[in-house]
Amino acid sequence: MAISVRLWAAFAAIAAFLALAPAVGAQSAPEIVDGGVTNSFPDGMEFAVSVSSDSPIEELRLRYTVLPDGTAAIGQPEFEPGTTVETTFTLAGNNPPQIYLPPGTVIDYYWEATDEDGDESRSETQTFFYDDARFDWESVSGDGVRIYYYTGSADDAQEMHDVALESISEMSALLETTVPFEVEVWIYDSTDDMRPALQSRSETYESQIITAGVRVASNTVLVLGNASFDTLRHELTHVVTKQAGESAFGSLPAWLDEGTAVYGQSSPGGFGSAIESAISRGNVLSVREVSSYPGDPDKVNLFYGEGWSLVSYLIDEYGEGQFAELFAEVKSGKRIESALQAVYGFGQDGLEDEWRAVNDLPARATPAATDPDQPETPAPPDPDQPDDDDGGSSLALAIGLAVGVIAVAVVVGLGGVLVARRL
Numbered sequence: 001m002a003i004s005v006r007l008w009a010a011f012a013a014i015a016a017f018l019a020l021a022p023a024v025g026a027q028s029a030p031e032i033v034d035g036g037v038t039n040s041f042p043d044g045m046e047f048a049v050s051v052s053s054d055s056p057i058e059e060l061r062l063r064y065t066v067l068p069d070g071t072a073a074i075g076q077p078e079f080e081p082g083t084t085v086e087t088t089f090t091l092a093g094n095n096p097p098q099i100y101l102p103p104g105t106v107i108d109y110y111w112e113a114t115d116e117d118g119d120e121s122r123s124e125t126q127t128f129f130y131d132d133a134r135f136d137w138e139s140v141s142g143d144g145v146r147i148y149y150y151t152g153s154a155d156d157a158q159e160m161h162d163v164a165l166e167s168i169s170e171m172s173a174l175l176e177t178t179v180p181f182e183v184e185v186w187i188y189d190s191t192d193d194m195r196p197a198l199q200s201r202s203e204t205y206e207s208q209i210i211t212a213g214v215r216v217a218s219n220t221v222l223v224l225g226n227a228s229f230d231t232l233r234h235e236l237t238h239v240v241t242k243q244a245g246e247s248a249f250g251s252l253p254a255w256l257d258e259g260t261a262v263y264g265q266s267s268p269g270g271f272g273s274a275i276e277s278a279i280s281r282g283n284v285l286s287v288r289e290v291s292s293y294p295g296d297p298d299k300v301n302l303f304y305g306e307g308w309s310l311v312s313y314l315i316d317e318y319g320e321g322q323f324a325e326l327f328a329e330v331k332s333g334k335r336i337e338s339a340l341q342a343v344y345g346f347g348q349d350g351l352e353d354e355w356r357a358v359n360d361l362p363a364r365a366t367p368a369a370t371d372p373d374q375p376e377t378p379a380p381p382d383p384d385q386p387d388d389d390d391g392g393s394s395l396a397l398a399i400g401l402a403v404g405v406i407a408v409a410v411v412v413g414l415g416g417v418l419v420a421r422r423l
Contacts, residue, residue, distance in 0.1 A: 028054055029121040030113040035088075037109075037128045042196040044093035044101060045130055047075070049123075050086040053115040057085045064091070064109035066099075068181045068219050081116075093130075100199045102216035103132040104148075104184045132186070132197055144168075144182050151189040152226035160185065160223075160232060167233040168240060171264050174315075175244035176324040183239055184220045185232065194224055215239060230265040237264030241327070249333030255290040256326075256336070259307025263315070268308050275305030279359050286364060287352040291336065313355050318344060 035048025051057050062075035077089035093101030107130065111123040131137065135150040140157045145164045149157045164185060172178055188194035191210055198211060212224045213231035215238040223232050241260050245252045262268050278284045285299070285306055294303045315323050322343050329339035337347045346354070352364055 029119040030057060030115050032111050032113050032121055032123040034111060034123050034126060035086075037126075039130060039133050041103065041130065041133045042093055042101075044091050045107075045128065047077075047089045047091070047109065048086075049077075049088070049111050050084070051111075051113045052084045053113070053119065054083065055116045055119075056081045056083055057113055058116050059112075059114040060085065060087065061112045062089050062109060063112060064107050067106040067108065069217075100216075101130055102220050102222070103130065103186050103197050104220045105130040105217070134196075135193075141182075144179065145185070146182055147185045147187065149187040149226060152187070156226040157187070160187065160226060160229070163229050163232055164236055167236045167264060171237045171240040171260075172243075174320055174324065175240055175260075175327050176321075177240065177244035177327070179219075179239060179243055181219045183236065185236075186220070186222050187226050188222065188224055189226075191224065194222060197222060215242075218242060230267065230269065233265050234261045237261040240264075244324070245327035245330045247331045247333070250330045250335070252327075252330055253291040253336045254293050254303075255287065255307035255310055256330075257307075258304055259309075259311035262304055262308035263311045268305065270301055271305035271308055273305070274301035275309045278302050278306070279361060282361060284356075284361065287348045287355075291348070309359075310351065310355055313358060314344075314351075317354075317358075 030051050030053040033050045035050060038046040038048070040046060047062055049060070049062075051060060057079070058081060060077060060079060062077065063072070064075065065072045075089040075091060077087045079085045079087040091099070091101070091107075093099065107128045108125055109128065110125045112120065113122075114120045131148075137148045137150050138154070138157070139149070140147045140154065140161045142161070143165055145161055145168065147157045147161045147164065149160075164183070168179060168183065186197070188197070194211065197216075198214065199216070210224075211222075212228060213222065213235045215221050215235045219239065221232070221235040221239065223235065225231075238257070238261050241252060241257050245256070262271050275284070285302060287310065290303055290306050290310075294300055311323075314326070325343045326339055329342050330336065334342065340347050340351060344351070349364070356362070356364060
């Protein structure tokens, strides 16, 4: 009996020793230490990380999501494989072909690491707020809108906030939609201050266009000046039209999107004057022409004014309910021709016929296109015809539209302040 007790005690001691001793050949997953993010606005942001493991690190990835749209991507930093790795990954902003990162961009991110033995690990998800670090921003917020400003008074910012709330509420009611996220408005004091925050554009464009307002993301608007109320209304309407009528399945024609944005202003201003003048002269554009943005800067005011006039006609003649249905039809995936037919019983040509009639214009002479959903294609220029453009600015703008660096300038109000909206 005594021997059994001693044997049992020996076995227990051996078991305890084995439990405390490290397992021979056991490997642990990589250990990730998030080094944080450095803001280099407007040139982007730099993510830092250090990783260690018993065997060399074979793969390292940064997974990030750009909010609020949930655009997910993967970044893969350069590094030399080893048991200890320290490296960075730069997400370059405003520098094609990399992504454009406007102020207010929010990014959720985490790191993943895999070593040669196949062991994997990931860090905890972190959130980074990318602001324009050149200025000391203050903010006014409430009810789903936040105004950022660095000049002017708090009273000015509060008035802009009140206008923003009113505009979003009115346009959301018109289009029977909701904006499910906080909308950010960044107010800049000068064009020089705001230019680095905009998407990069050609020198020709920069020399011709003054951008007074632009929607740069689903939830973000940049505005020039702390009392630019109609510019604010215009751009916030774009926030609402995107929610009401755009999706992975459908997008709005230019006349409907911009026409609604002008409709959202307190007054059409110079756009109204442009279309009135064109109607009186009988040289308006066709509906198919205003389905896309004009390549001729001289037609910009008329384009916005005609879009506003078409939108006003649909609302005044057929009511707000059917107008909201039009947006819903486009959002569901229907192209504009089919959406118009579903809601009003006519297409783009029928809309133009009615609009011309109510404005005492002669019937359109342009025959229907083969594909009713496509805008008319203008005839190519005559190579024997001399070019009247002394600076090539129209050609440069047309090239910009063709390659996707698309921005449209418009005059807001009778004062002639230009507004550009990035497409």
